Amino acid sequence: MGSENEKPTFTRMKTEESTVIASHRSQFMPSAFIRILGRKLVQQLKDFFLTMQEFFLFSVRAFMAFPKMIRYWRDVLDQATICGTDSIPIVLVSAISIGALLAIEVGNLLEDFGAKTMLGRSTALSVIRELGPLLMGLMLSARFGSRNGAELGAMQISEQIDALRAFGTDPIAKLVMPRLVAALIMFLPLTALSDFAGLQSAAYMAEHYHRIDPGIFWNAVYPRLVAKDFVVGFLKAPVFAIIITLVSCFNGFSARGGTAGVGRSTIKGIVVSSGLVLIANFYVSKIVLENM
Amino acid sequence: MIELRNVSLKYGEKEILKKVSLTVQDNTIKAILGPSGVGKSTILKLMLGLIKPNSGQVIIDGTDITGMKESALYGIRRKMGMVFQGNALFDSLTISQNLGFFLRENMKLPQEEISRRVTEQIQFAGLEGYEDQLPESLSGGMRRRVAIGRALIFKPHMILFDEPTAGLDPVSSKKILSLISSLRHHNNLGAVIVTHIIDDVFNVADSVAVLYQGEIIFDDVTEKLHDANHQFIQSILSDKILEL
Numbered sequence: 001m002g003s004e005n006e007k008p009t010f011t012r013m014k015t016e017e018s019t020v021i022a023s024h025r026s027q028f029m030p031s032a033f034i035r036i037l038g039r040k041l042v043q044q045l046k047d048f049f050l051t052m053q054e055f056f057l058f059s060v061r062a063f064m065a066f067p068k069m070i071r072y073w074r075d076v077l078d079q080a081t082i083c084g085t086d087s088i089p090i091v092l093v094s095a096i097s098i099g100a101l102l103a104i105e106v107g108n109l110l111e112d113f114g115a116k117t118m119l120g121r122s123t124a125l126s127v128i129r130e131l132g133p134l135l136m137g138l139m140l141s142a143r144f145g146s147r148n149g150a151e152l153g154a155m156q157i158s159e160q161i162d163a164l165r166a167f168g169t170d171p172i173a174k175l176v177m178p179r180l181v182a183a184l185i186m187f188l189p190l191t192a193l194s195d196f197a198g199l200q201s202a203a204y205m206a207e208h209y210h211r212i213d214p215g216i217f218w219n220a221v222y223p224r225l226v227a228k229d230f231v232v233g234f235l236k237a238p239v240f241a242i243i244i245t246l247v248s249c250f251n252g253f254s255a256r257g258g259t260a261g262v263g264r265s266t267i268k269g270i271v272v273s274s275g276l277v278l279i280a281n282f283y284v285s286k287i288v289l290e291n292m
Numbered sequence: 293m294i295e296l297r298n299v300s301l302k303y304g305e306k307e308i309l310k311k312v313s314l315t316v317q318d319n320t321i322k323a324i325l326g327p328s329g330v331g332k333s334t335i336l337k338l339m340l341g342l343i344k345p346n347s348g349q350v351i352i353d354g355t356d357i358t359g360m361k362e363s364a365l366y367g368i369r370r371k372m373g374m375v376f377q378g379n380a381l382f383d384s385l386t387i388s389q390n391l392g393f394f395l396r397e398n399m400k401l402p403q404e405e406i407s408r409r410v411t412e413q414i415q416f417a418g419l420e421g422y423e424d425q426l427p428e429s430l431s432g433g434m435r436r437r438v439a440i441g442r443a444l445i446f447k448p449h450m451i452l453f454d455e456p457t458a459g460l461d462p463v464s465s466k467k468i469l470s471l472i473s474s475l476r477h478h479n480n481l482g483a484v485i486v487t488h489i490i491d492d493v494f495n496v497a498d499s500v501a502v503l504y505q506g507e508i509i510f511d512d513v514t515e516k517l518h519d520a521n522h523q524f525i526q527s528i529l530s531d532k533i534l535e536l
Contacts, residue, residue, distance in 0.1 A: 158378055158380060158383075159376045159377075159378055159380040160380050160381075160382060160383075162337070162342055162376065162380065163374070163376060163380035163382075165340075165342055165362075165369070166340050166342060166369055166372075166374040166376075167369065167370070167373075167374070167394040167397075167398065167442075167446070168366035168367070168369050168370045168394065168397075168398045169366075169394065169397050169398060170362070170363070170366070174397075
């Protein structure tokens with residue numbers, strides 16, 4: 001009997017307790033949640049603007065170090081080899097494959113309209129204005145950007161960058177400026193190479209897959225290309241060089257927290273620079289095509 | 293002479309240093325003792341101007357470097373040599389290149405003079421035969437000696453050591469400590485040693501400052517450390533090595 005009497009009491013107590021907690025929660029939770037969320041949001045915004053400020057100052061210092069180019073010419077040459085000569089294979093592979101693919105797909109599409117002879121024109125525009133520089137930018141973001149992020153990140157966590165500063169060497173002039181100069185110099189020929197390889201592979205596929213005479217293909221390419229097409233394509237090279245180098249180097253310099261931190265900063269550098277390359281690609285095309 | 297006047301530093305909300313004041317006289321060896329993560333290495337970075345305090349002054353040979361621009365600090369920094377805890381040697385350069393790196397970078401010296409100084413430091417550090425090796429092929433003690441040689445090659449007035457014997461075996465530690473002692477006698481150098489090993493302090497330091505919870509709780513000649521009444525100092529004297 002006793003146990004039977006206790007049960008309802010205990011259940012009632014539990015129910016009352018739950019009701020009290022629930023009513024407290026209903027009063028407490030939304031305002032506390034909003035407050036915490038607001039605080040976190042404010043903190044994240046603050047961090048974002050602080051990072052932007054640091055990145056801006058970092059970029060200014062990298063450009064201000066340009067007069068020291070003569071002093072660090074050996075470093076500039078080393079970096080030109082790394083981002084230029086050593087990047088040729090990956091740029092060629094990506095350009096050849098995209099040029100070939102573009103020729104096959106666009107050729108198939110034009111065939112439906114009986115306009116296969118326009119394949120050269122459409123391929124040339126796509127490659128020179130957009131895909132050549134864009135693919136080169138993405139490939140170099142992965143190759144050159146990751147190298148910068150990992151190398152400088154490792155130097156940061158092993159205090160080598162602090163050592164440079166401690167012994168009176170400006171680490172931005174020594175490590176960032178040569179990379180930036182080298183990228184600005186080398187991205188232009190790499191863009192030209194990417195365009196050339198892309199068009200050659202497209203011409204090859206046009207001849208052997210779509211059976212288009214090379215004369216017809218190239219005749220649709222050269223006479224119809226105008227200055228604007230080259231400006232759009234080649235203006236992207238320095239823009240991408242600045243984005244990839246500064247973002248990856250800044251992330252390397254910001255690496256914290258051991259080897260895992262180097263990994264995080266490298267990934268962040270590649271993701272951010274690739275995203276910015278895609279955005280910049282759109283805006284450069286839009287601005288130049290609207291104003292020329 | 294290096295002087296810190298009421299220096300405070302915060303990392304975010306965390307207060308690392310609270311109104312720290314200390315002086316390092318020329319030609320003396322000063323130790324900064326404290327547990328790991330208390331801000332000892334931060335003091336060395338403040339002395340070099342690698343980080344700036346939130347308040348207070350850092351004065352090097354009578355010059356207040358607190359508000360100085362980075363470019364103006366390079367000249368001041370060359371008066372001091374720094375031996376980093378992890379050595380911070382350039383891993384892609386050979387021992388000789390590491391030793392001569394900053395001479396080539398920052399001083400307009402003829403190649404013969406650079407080579408002479410590099411050879412001098414190789415001999416001083418007892419690293420003959422290792423000139424063309426990369427740092428990764430050396431033992432921890434040898435790397436530390438290269439780092440000391442790199443700091444000395446400038447002929448600085450003061451040398452800053454961040455945990456000079458941390459991670460070394462007893463024999464290497466002894467060699468490093470005798471090397472530090474010999475600097476004052478042979479090179480007329482002053483030094484600041486940051487450490488958590490009390491034996492190091494008694495072996496080489498003229499004076500010691502104890503850093504605890506962001507404050508200097510003792511700053512006097514080393515011999516007087518035994519007379520200090522602070523509970524923390526008494527506990528570290530009995531334990532000899534502070535918690536890692």
